[in-house]
Amino acid sequence: MAYPFTPELDFPLKNWQVNDTKFLQSQAYSGVNWGLHLGEDCNTKPSAPVKAIGRGKVVYSDLHASKEPPQSEGKEGSNWGNIIIIAHKNPSTKKVFFSVYGHLGKRLLKKGDRVKKGQKIGEVAKGWSRENGWWKKSHLHFAIYIGPWKGEVLPGAYREEAKKRTKLEDWTAPTEFLLRHKGTESYGEYDPRAR
Numbered sequence: 001m002a003y004p005f006t007p008e009l010d011f012p013l014k015n016w017q018v019n020d021t022k023f024l025q026s027q028a029y030s031g032v033n034w035g036l037h038l039g040e041d042c043n044t045k046p047s048a049p050v051k052a053i054g055r056g057k058v059v060y061s062d063l064h065a066s067k068e069p070p071q072s073e074g075k076e077g078s079n080w081g082n083i084i085i086i087a088h089k090n091p092s093t094k095k096v097f098f099s100v101y102g103h104l105g106k107r108l109l110k111k112g113d114r115v116k117k118g119q120k121i122g123e124v125a126k127g128w129s130r131e132n133g134w135w136k137k138s139h140l141h142f143a144i145y146i147g148p149w150k151g152e153v154l155p156g157a158y159r160e161e162a163k164k165r166t167k168l169e170d171w172t173a174p175t176e177f178l179l180r181h182k183g184t185e186s187y188g189e190y191d192p193r194a195r
């Protein structure tokens, strides 16, 4: 599939900061082991605008959460809420990568839509709502996926028992990735796997 070249990147929120669960931090809620966190969480106020990190094409846009709230946070039923995944293409290496935005209150784009860098794609959902996927805090989960696209929604965490679903090496530290490319005209010969 042809994806738009993405010459520059920027942060998904105006005040982007990782003030909650970090990349690869292990997570457990209500006695459920969710595994290693594959993105970064920024707790912020509901309805904060969420922006596309770069030019791209939406490959996934849907709502994943139970209609009724689960018994407690992190039990069966907690999920993505509204999620958007955008495909991007590094103009130098021609490699495709994906930005993932979870727990959106509003989802302004559908699959197939093209986006520009900084375009508003949605808003942060209110905590403990279906749109937020039944998590207590209103927050954005942001991730960078560098693996193959299989057309299905991506997971937010990695567990050894469920490694068929995703591989750890198909993910990279999001803020680090953005800082390396923020405002740059070209990424050069960037290997996302190199540290």
Ligand SMILES: [Zn+2]
Binding pocket: 021, 037, 039, 040, 041, 140, 141, 142, 156
């Ligand atoms: Zn998260």
